[in-house]
Amino acid sequence: MSETILSNARLVLDDEVVLGSLLIRDAAIGGISLGASRAPGAIDCDGDLLLPGLVELHTDNMERYFQPRPKVAWPGRQAAVAHDAQIAASGITTVFDAVTIGDHGVDGVRGDGVGAMVEALEALVERGLARVDHRLHLRCEVSAPNALARFEALSARSRVGLVSLMDHAPGQRQFVSLDAYRTYYQGKLGLTPKALEALIETQLGNSQRYAAAHRTLIAEHCRRVGLTLASHDDATVEHVDEGLALGVGICEFPTTREAAEAAHRAGLAVVMGAPNVVRGGSHSGNIGASELAAAGHLDVLSSDYYPASLLDALFGIVDAGIGFDLPRALALGSAAPARAVGLDDRGRLAEGLRADLLRVRLIDGHPAIQRVWCQGRQVH
Structure with missing residues (x-):
């Protein structure tokens, strides 16, 4: 001893x-x-x-180590080690590494590279080389044609602990405005106007054909095996009601105050991004995390794309003067996320x-x- x-x-x-x-x-x-x-x-x-060590439910930070630049694939062991070291240095001792399930044709690392990322991470853990506790968060792009097949291939992995239902198709949730979709992907991909319109047409068709069925089947599997399920980018009360009917327990990144309030009132754990707090608002013009905290509708903070933001945001909530002392603010990044995924031994x-x-x-x-x-x- x-x-x-x-x-x-x-x-x-x-x-x-x-x-x-x-x-x-x-x-x-x-x-x-x-x-x-x-x-x-x-x-x-x-x-x-x-x-207490921080508990991170949603970060896609790992992807940048496996693909540091477009079309550049980094060796798996080195990528996993570097990601793990950054997570530890950010004070995160339990991390649900998010991997996107379903290739919707716009993000290379989120296609065929997903399996390689998962295998490298699992090898790091099994060899005893990981500094922190790594779990998997499967982010299911329900409008992607191959979402269900890829979910079925990975959902039985022992480290899977969280599943979220996403739909980033044009006209849906975060991209309810087609102009917003055009602006985002034009800036991200640099497509010609003709190529961008072809992508929009394809994505609209995929959403109509696959989204509802994939959402239902994945949710049924999660309920059957006891996996925690989250909704993503809820914008309306109807979105929240849909998630409740599917059995979700977590509402990730609601885009409006109405959706966040409805989710919190229904007993869902409302998750917002820590970068939103650090930067003073949403980079995409959605509801601010600090505003939800002041209204009593925020339950969990997540570092999302920037691991070091989580600790900074917890202290930022205290400094914002909205009624949070340090213990209450800290719980947003420790006890509350642990509780949301049933980990009662930490936080x-x-x-x-x-x-x-x-x-x-x-x-x-x-x-x-x-x-x-x-x-x-x-x-x-």
Whole structure:
């Protein structure tokens, strides 16, 4: 049995911040006490904050390591190691790595490269090389012709813990405006006007043909095997009602206040992007995460495309002056996401839970990570 004592730390508990000490016993929190410890060998944290490790439900950060540039495929082991290191350095000790299921013809890494990404990540974990706990989040593009086949090929993987239903076809949810769709993909892909219109026509046909059936069949599978299901980009109360009928438990990135309010009222965990908080609003003109937090309709923050944004956003919610103290804000990135996916062994500082911990020092008001532990092992 190995033991480590972290002393003279400001412990962020469920409802308060106290100066105290925390015992790490093997992979778990062995005890919490007030005041500094006098035990020989105790590590003096110099009054730094001690937080539970962050739980990330939705990040596609891994994709950029496997395809750092268009048409550039990076070796799998190296890509997985680099991604894992960045996640650990961002204070995230449990991550649901998002991979897109269903090739809708516009993102190369989200097509044939998905299997290679999953295999490389699983190999990293199985070899004991991963710093943090990696799970899989299957983002199902329901309008893609091959979405169901690819979902069936990956859904039985042991690390799959979350499934979301997306439809990025023109005219749907995030792209209810065809002009918004044109602007986004013209900027992303640099297509000629003729090629862009051909893409829109193809995507509209695929959405009409496949989306409803794929959404239903994937949801049925998740209910049958007990996988947590999320909706994505809900824009209306009708979208929320549709998700409830399918059995979703999480509402990811609602685009309007009406949808977020309806989802929260129905008991769904409302997830918004941490970059939205850090940048002061949505880059696509949707509802702001801080606005939802102030209204009481925000449950979880996710780093989405920028891992380091999660910790910054949690402290930003406190600084926004909208009624969040540090324990309440921190729960948006730790206890709440853990609870949303049924992980009751982490996300809080409490005896018996996993020793997933962050030592954080405030420097000019900014949270700077000093140390990260995952199951009692220092990983950063």
